[in-house]
Amino acid sequence: xxxxxxxxxxxxxxxxxxxxxxxxxxxxxxxxxxxxxxxxxxxxxxxxxxxxxxxxxxxxxxxxxxxxxxxxxxxxxxxxxxxxxxxxxxxxxxxxxxxxxxxxxxxxxxxxxxxxxxxxxxxxxxxxxxxxxxxxxxxxxxxxxxxxxxxxxxxxxxxxxxxxxxxxxxxxxxxxxxxxxxxxxxxxxxxxxxxxxxxxxxxxxxxxxxxxxxxxxxxxxxxxxxxxxxxxxxxxxxxxxxxxxxxxxxxxxxxxxxxxxxxxxxxxxxxxxxxxx
Numbered sequence: 507x508x509x510x511x512x513x514x515x516x517x518x519x520x521x522x523x524x525x526x527x528x529x530x531x532x533x534x535x536x537x538x539x540x541x542x543x544x545x546x547x548x549x550x551x552x553x554x555x556x557x558x559x560x561x562x563x564x565x566x567x568x569x570x571x572x573x574x575x576x577x578x579x580x581x582x583x584x585x586x587x588x589x590x591x592x593x594x595x596x597x598x599x600x601x602x603x604x605x606x607x608x609x610x611x612x613x614x615x616x617x618x619x620x621x622x623x624x625x626x627x628x629x630x631x632x633x634x635x636x637x638x639x640x641x642x643x644x645x646x647x648x649x650x651x652x653x654x655x656x657x658x659x660x661x662x663x664x665x666x667x668x669x670x671x672x673x674x675x676x677x678x679x680x681x682x683x684x685x686x687x688x689x690x691x692x693x694x695x696x697x698x699x700x701x702x703x704x705x706x707x708x709x710x711x712x713x714x715x716x717x718x719x720x721x722x723x724x725x726x727x728x729x730x731x732x733x734x735x736x737x738x739x740x741x742x743x744x745x746x747x748x749x750x751x752x753x754x755x756x757x758x759x760x761x762x763x764x765x766x767x768x769x770x771x772x773x774x775x776x777x778x779x780x781x782x783x
Contacts, residue, residue, distance in 0.1 A: 511548035513585055517578045522595050524603035524709035526550065528568040530559075542586065544574065545709050547602050553587040562592055571598035571711045601649075604708040607662035611648050616664075617669045618647075621676065621695060627688040629737040630745070634692050636733040637699060646702040654711045657774040661708055664701050667773055671697065674769040689741070690762040693748035697766060700726030723750060 508521040527543035540555035540563060551575065555562050566572050576589040607614075622638050625631040637643055652658035652667035672694035679687035703725040704717030716725060727746050734742050748766050751757040758764040 510544070510546050510549040510551050513541050513551065513578050513587070514584065514586065515578055515580045519574065519576050519578055519587060520548070522571060522598060522603070524571050524600040525566060525568050526604075526709040526711075528566075530563065538699060540589075542589070544572075545605055547605055551585055551587050551603060553589050553590075554579075555589045558591075562589070564595045565592065568712070569600055569707075571595040571600040571603055598631060601661075601708040605660035607658075607660055607666050609662075609666055611662055611665065614665050614669050615644070615648075617673070618665070618695070621669070621672045621691060624676070625688045625692060627692075627710060627741070629741050630688050630692040633730070633737050633745070635694050636735070637729075643699075643702055649708065650701055650705050651711055652698060652701065654705065655772070657778045660670065664698060667777075668695060669699060670773045671766070671769045672779075675765060678765055684761070685765065686744075686762055689744050689748070690765060693745050693752075693762065693766050694769065696726065696730055697749050697752045697770065698722060698726065699729050699749075700724065703729065723753070 508517075508519045510521075510523070513519060516733070523544035523546050525542055526545045527541070529541045530538060531541050532538055537556075538559045540559060542553040542555065544551055544553050550575065553574070572592045572593045573595045574587070576587045576588055576592075579586050579588055596665040597652060597692050613775045618638065622631070622634045625634060634753075647668065648702060649664075651660055651663040658664065658667040672691055675690045675694040676687065677689050679685045700722035704713055704720075704722040706714055706717075726749055730749065731742070744762070745762065748763040750771050751759075751763050752766050755767045758767060
């Protein structure tokens with residue numbers, strides 16, 4: 507079987523993959539074709555079905571596991587798989603074929619607990635504790651990417667990114683004691699909480715209806731407000747503000763919100779920009 511990370515140009519491929527994207531398109535000549543993204547635990551690759559489109563299209567859907575026979579070509583300096591035939595892989599769990607984080611999930615969970623447990627502000631510690639004590643929420647952190655198309659785009663990327671951003675914020679607050687550490691770390695731990703409502707299951711991680719319309723920032727704010735309990739209004743407003751603007755530096759009104767923005771960007775860049783071999 508052919509792992510995606512090991513594919514090379516001009517190679518004949520036979521393997522089982524999950525379909526993370528499926529679109530039916532038309533060529534300039536008006537012929538239908540299928541544009542796919544296939545994934546396995548080692549990576550992802552674009553794929554195209556040019557022939558027998560009607561027949562092959564009927565055999566599978568987005569999110570299915572499929573057995574594929576094809577040939578690897580190069581298109582615009584990127585590898586692309588030309589599919590010759592495929593069929594639905596009965597009994598294969600497509601989610602198990604999704605690329606996953608390389609770090610240990612249990613270790614990351616331990617860091618998450620540590621960061622939440624360090625908070626000394628009673629109200630913020632209670633707020634974060636309501637999230638960390640929610641078993642379904644914790645499971646979703648392990649299952650979802652931080653950003654399906656940009657960074658940490660693999661199962662568990664959400665947990666990895668959350669821990670990294672909160673750690674960067676904690677360290678920054680130690681270097682700059684003027685920052686309100688509890689506020690900054692609490693906002694960092696919750697900044698992407700809305701992803702747990704925005705994204706669907708592996709391997710496609712397609713947004714839910716709410717996710718498509720509202721996005722993870724608005725959904726996260728709703729979650730925070732729902733779990734806020736008796737958190738004093740001033741502290742709640744500070745956390746919501748930092749979460750609300752963590753993608754918009756021009757909208758930041760506090761130092762903590764600005765630091766969260768930069769920590770979020772730093773982790774995304776560190777995780778995605780290429781480095782020399």
